[in-house]
Amino acid sequence: KAGVTQTPRYLIKTRGQQVTLSCSPISGHRSVSWYQQTPGQGLQFLFEYFSETQRNKGNFPGRFSGRQFSNSRSEMNVSTLELGDSALYLCASSLAGRPNTGELFFGEGSRLTVL
Amino acid sequence: QQQVKQSPQSLIVQKGGISIINCAYENTAFDYFPWYQQFPGKGPALLIAIRPDVSEKKEGRFTISFNKSAKQFSLHIMDSQPGDSATYFCAAWDFGNEKLTFGTGTRLTIIP
Numbered sequence: 001k002a003g004v005t006q007t008p009r010y011l012i013k014t015r016g017q018q019v020t021l022s023c024s025p026i027s028g029h030r031s032v033s034w035y036q037q038t039p040g041q042g043l044q045f046l047f048e049y050f051s052e053t054q055r056n057k058g059n060f061p062g063r064f065s066g067r068q069f070s071n072s073r074s075e076m077n078v079s080t081l082e083l084g085d086s087a088l089y090l091c092a093s094s095l096a097g098r099p100n101t102g103e104l105f106f107g108e109g110s111r112l113t114v115l
Numbered sequence: 116q117q118q119v120k121q122s123p124q125s126l127i128v129q130k131g132g133i134s135i136i137n138c139a140y141e142n143t144a145f146d147y148f149p150w151y152q153q154f155p156g157k158g159p160a161l162l163i164a165i166r167p168d169v170s171e172k173k174e175g176r177f178t179i180s181f182n183k184s185a186k187q188f189s190l191h192i193m194d195s196q197p198g199d200s201a202t203y204f205c206a207a208w209d210f211g212n213e214k215l216t217f218g219t220g221t222r223l224t225i226i227p
Contacts, residue, residue, distance in 0.1 A: 004158070035217075043204065058214070098208070099149060099215055100166075106159050108156065
């Protein structure tokens with residue numbers, strides 16, 4: 001069974017640009033969550049999608065957005081990039097999106113560097 | 116605001132020793148407490164989890180101890196091995212807001 005696939009794995013952007021990251025969940029999983037991981041802040045929740053609907057979002061500015069397609073694949077977009085957006089962006093998929101009822105499976109992440 | 120406080124930030128333990136990582140929380144809406152293990156270049160993976168109606172859960176060399184009244188929980192790794200060297204994150208699930216909050220992580224190094 002294939003795991004969670006995130007693309008691209010590494011990318012470098014400059015301030016002011018925008019970026020789109022992609023996540024393909026495990027087959028059959030309908031929930032996709034996104035997290036930002038930085039050395040100082042750990043893992044911070046960005047948002048969660050279930051059946052193409054955003055069910056929850058974290059405390060990030062509106063520059064961070066996402067969507068989910070009918071095949072459960074998800075994308076997140078960051079516009080007007082800032083230096084502080086440099087981080088590892090992790091996607092996690094699960095059957096229902098609630099870790100107390102089903103395990104979250106993480107991808108290996110997309111490492112974004114903003115220059 | 117860090118809702119789950121994790122310590123220590125880094126930990127060095129000799130092979131065969133016991134590794135202990137502690138977490139504390141304030142939010143009484145947390146009702147599920149997983150621990151994740153992350154190796155370099157990989158995403159976090161679920162290691163073990165506990166619900167607040169249980170004071171201890173053991174899976175192999177890994178044990179979670181949970182103190183509901185003190186709002187604290189800890190991970191114990193018995194007979195620590197070099198292969199356990201990784202970053203460990205505690206987390207807590209808020210059933211009201213449906214959010215998973217992570218601690219800041221502990222980098223564990225097991226030396227021979």
